[in-house]
C-alpha cells in the first residue's frame with residue numbers, strides 16, 4: 001500500500017530535524033527537496049533559543065559548535081522592535097546564540113539525518129499532494145521524470161509558501177506589514193573607518209553605531225559577518241513603490257540607504273541583495289488527517305531570529321508522536337497534541353513578535369516615548385522574562401488536567417545526577433530520545449508502577465543536589481509529562497503516574513512482559 005512511512009516535503013531546518021527525530025524513534029522517512037543540492041544562498045546567520053539546549057540533549061551541540069568554529073555564546077544584546085535589550089546587566093543572559101550560517105546548519109543536519117538512516121532526495125519537487133483515510137501521496141517531478149510516492153503520513157516542511165498547506169486546505173490567516181526591509185552583504189571601502197567597537201565612521205555622515213539606528217525615515221542596521229563582511233539592512237516605514245516580485249538591485253539598495261540615513265554609504269563586493277516584508281501568519285491547524293505542517297509552513301513571524309528555533313522545535317515535538325502512531329502504540333489524542341502544543345507555542349511567539357512591530361513603528365514623539373519607557377522598564381526580572389519568552393525557554397505546554405505539578409509541561413532541567421555508577425546528566429540520558437522515569441527520591445512504588453511500561457520507558461534512580469521533585473516523567477522531546485511533588489504520598493502519586501504513563505505512552509505491557517524480571521535503565 002505504501003512506499004514509505006513518512007514523506008517529508010522540504011529539506012530546510014524543520015524537515016531535516018524531523019527526519020533525524022523520526023530515525024531516532026525507529027522510522028525511516030523519505031525527504032523530498034526541490035533544490036538540486038544543499039542550500040548555498042545565505043539566509044539566517046545563526047539561531048538561538050530552546051533548540052540550542054535540545055541539540056545538547058541530543059548530543060549534537062558539539063558538532064554544531066565545531067561547524068560554527070565558535071562556542072555557543074550568551075547574547076549580551078538583542079534588538080526588540082526598535083529597543084535594545086541589554087542582557088549584560090543580568091548575571092546570565094537568557095538567550096544563547098549559535099553563530100552558524102543556515103547553509104552549514106542544513107549540511108550538518110542533512111549529514112546527521114542520513115547517518116541515522118533517512119533518505120533525502122534533492123531535485124525532487126512535490127507538485128501535488130493528496131490523502132485518503134489510510135495514506136497520503138505526493139506527486140513528484142524528479143530528475144528522471146514524474147512519479148508518485150505514497151506514505152502513511154506526509155509532513156509539509158516546505159516553507160512559507162507551502163504547497164502542502166494549500167493542498168490540505170489549511171488556512172494561513174494573518175497579515176503582511178507594509179514596511180519594506182532591504183538586506184545585503186557588503187564590504188566598505190577604506191574611506192569608511194571601522195572602529196574597534198564595531199561602529200562605522202562615514203565621511204560626510206559621522207559615526208553610525210553597530211546594531212540598529214533609528215532615523216526619521218526608518219531604521220538602518222548593520223552587523224559583522226565572518227571575514228570582514230557586513231550585513232546591512234534598511235527598514236522603511238513608507239512602502240513607496242517597491243515591486244515585491246522584482247529582484248532587488250544595488251541601485252535600489254543604495255537609494256534606500258540614502259533615504260534612511262540621509263547620506264551615502266559607500267559599499268563594495270555586494271551580494272545577497274534581498275527585499276522582504278514581515279508577515280504575521282499562523283496555520284489554522286497543524287494537522288489535517290494524514291497531512292501535518294511544521295516550520296515556516298505553519299508560521300511566519302514579523303521579526304527575525306525566531307524562525308529556526310520555532311520550526312525545529314515543532315519537528316522535535318512531532319517526531320516521537322508520529323513514530324508512536326506508526327508503531328501502533330500512540331494513546332488516543334497523542335498525534336493531535338502536536339497541533340495543540342505547537343500552535344500554542346507559535347501563538348506565544350506571534351504575540352511577542354507582533355509586540356515588536358508595534359514598538360518599532362512610528363517616528364512621532366508618542367512612539368519615541370513608548371520605546372523610551374519600555375527600554376527604561378526592561379531591567380531585572382521583566383528583562384529576564386522577556387528574554388525567556390523570545391528564546392521560548394519558558395514554554396509550558398498546557399497540562400491534561402487541573403492540579404498538575406508546576407513542572408508539568410516545562411522543559412526538563414539539566415540536573416547532574418549522582419548514581420551508583422558515577423555522575424550523569426539529564427541531557428546525556430536524553431540522547432536516545434526515549435521516555436524516562438527519573439526517580440530522584442528512592443521511591444520504589446513509583447518504579448514498580450512504571451515497570452509495566454518498561455518496554456517503552458527507561459527507569460532511572462539517582463539523586464540530585466537540588467531535587468525539583470521526587471520523580472520526573474520526561475517525554476522524548478524533553479518536556480515533563482508528570483512530576484511527583486516532594487513527599488507526595490504513594491496513594492496519589494502512583495495512580496497519577498500510571499495515568500500519565502498510559503496517557504502519553506500507551507497501554508502497559510501484557511502480563512508476560514510485566515511479570516518478567518526486566519532489567520532497569522542504565523543508571
Ligand SMILES: Cc1cc2nc3c(=O)[nH]c(=O)nc-3n(C[C@H](O)[C@H](O)[C@H](O)COP(=O)(O)OP(=O)(O)OC[C@H]3O[C@@H](n4cnc5c(N)ncnc54)[C@H](O)[C@@H]3O)c2cc1C
Nearest residue numbers: 010012013014034044125126158159295296305306307308
Ligand atoms: C534573510 C533572512 C534572514 C533570516 N535570519 C534568521 C535568523 O537570523 N534566525 C532565525 O532563526 N531565522 C532566520 N530566518 C528565518 C529562517 O531562515 C526560517 O525560519 C527557516 O528557514 C525555516 O525553516 P523551514 O525548514 O521551516 O523552511 P525553509 O528553510 O524555507 O525550507 C523549506 C524547504 O522546502 C523546499 N520546498 C519548498 N517547496 C517544495 C516542494 N514543492 N517540493 C520540494 N521541496 C520544496 C524548499 O526548497 C526549502 O529547502 C531568516 C530568513 C531570511 C529570509
